[in-house]
Amino acid sequence: MGWFFSKIKDLFTGVKDNPEFKLEFEKILYDADLSSVLVEKLSSSINKTNDINEIKTVIEQRLTEHLEPYQCALEIEEGLNVVLLVGVNGVGKTTVAAKLANLMKNEYKKKVMLAGADTFRAAGVDQLEHWSQKIACDFFSKGPGADPGAVAYESVSMALQKGTDVLIIDTGGRLHTQIGLMSEISKTKKAVSKALGKDPQHVVLVIDSTQGQNIKNQAELFTKSLDINGIILTKFDGTSKGGALFGAIDLVKKPVFYVCTGEKLENISEFNAKNFVHKIL
Ligand SMILES: Nc1nc2c(ncn2[C@@H]2O[C@H](COP(=O)(O)OP(=O)(O)OP(=O)(O)O)[C@@H](O)[C@H]2O)c(=O)[nH]1
Numbered sequence: 076m077g078w079f080f081s082k083i084k085d086l087f088t089g090v091k092d093n094p095e096f097k098l099e100f101e102k103i104l105y106d107a108d109l110s111s112v113l114v115e116k117l118s119s120s121i122n123k124t125n126d127i128n129e130i131k132t133v134i135e136q137r138l139t140e141h142l143e144p145y146q147c148a149l150e151i152e153e154g155l156n157v158v159l160l161v162g163v164n165g166v167g168k169t170t171v172a173a174k175l176a177n178l179m180k181n182e183y184k185k186k187v188m189l190a191g192a193d194t195f196r197a198a199g200v201d202q203l204e205h206w207s208q209k210i211a212c213d214f215f216s217k218g219p220g221a222d223p224g225a226v227a228y229e230s231v232s233m234a235l236q237k238g239t240d241v242l243i244i245d246t247g248g249r250l251h252t253q254i255g256l257m258s259e260i261s262k263t264k265k266a267v268s269k270a271l272g273k274d275p276q277h278v279v280l281v282i283d284s285t286q287g288q289n290i291k292n293q294a295e296l297f298t299k300s301l302d303i304n305g306i307i308l309t310k311f312d313g314t315s316k317g318g319a320l321f322g323a324i325d326l327v328k329k330p331v332f333y334v335c336t337g338e339k340l341e342n343i344s345e346f347n348a349k350n351f352v353h354k355i356l
């Protein structure tokens with residue numbers, strides 16, 4: 076259970092005789108990075124009752140309602156669809172690339188290509204190529220040290236040539252500075268747009284659910300530099316600091332396409348607001 080709800084639960088134990096309850100309750104919500112609108116909504120909803128179980132149900136309902144607008148499938152259109160995966164190092168981008176490729180190929184019956192634009196680390200490209208062999212889908216990269224923009228541009232050209240339906244581009248998350256990382260990802264995106272003749276359909280921010288307060292900083296960093304159009308949450312199987320995810324989703328204000336719950340290819344499912352809230356409560 077995340078610290079957010081364990082704190083609320085601790086507070087519940089003293090609910091009846093604690094006059095400071097409401098203030099403390101709101102402080103927990105603000106500390107969890109929930110927006111003031113949501114904090115007020117939750118706070119006024121619990122006014123009507125002193126029953127702990129009822130309060131839990133009300134919180135669950137309000138949070139679910141709040142997240143339902145973000146429950147949208149990743150849409151695949153006719154022609155080549157490009158999915159550019161971005162996020163800081165270690166959040167699970169390469170694993171997500173593999174999971175999406177597997178899902179698109181085996182469930183949606185699409186012709187899929189994986190492209191390795193994480194050329195900063197030699198192992199980054201190898202890791203993705205290994206996945207592509209396991210999935211038996213096309214793979215494109217230019218080896219360690221190559222310009223990620225060139226990988227992106229050429230992979231789009233190749234995908235267009237081959238009649239690929241879904242091209243998933245994995246990017247690096249590890250550069251010396253955040254500014255360097257952002258400018259490189261922006262260049263990679265521009266290279267995609269140039270080769271595709273329009274912006275990539277999906278620029279997806281990958282967020283590690285276990286990273287607590289860092290999640291909001293990452294969301295801020297990426298939304299400032301890029302037009303993010305959706306989120307994929309990873310490591311939702313681990314100890315999740317749930318509250319921070321609400322803050323990040325509120326900040327990005329884009330759909331959450333998928334939630335990942337493990338390291339295996341099949342550990343990915345569409346985001347469902349009700350299940351999500353239920354799991355972190
Ligand atoms: N438990 C769990 N582990 C995951 C999940 N997704 C990825 N991992 C693990 O997290 C680690 C990092 O995953 P990667 O996919 O390499 O992350 P990345 O964002 O590509 O990392 P960099 O390329 O270094 O930026 C690996 O050990 C993965 O197996 C998940 O949903 N659950």
Ligand SMILES: [Mg+2]
Binds near residue numbers: 170193199245246
């Ligand atoms: Mg990677």
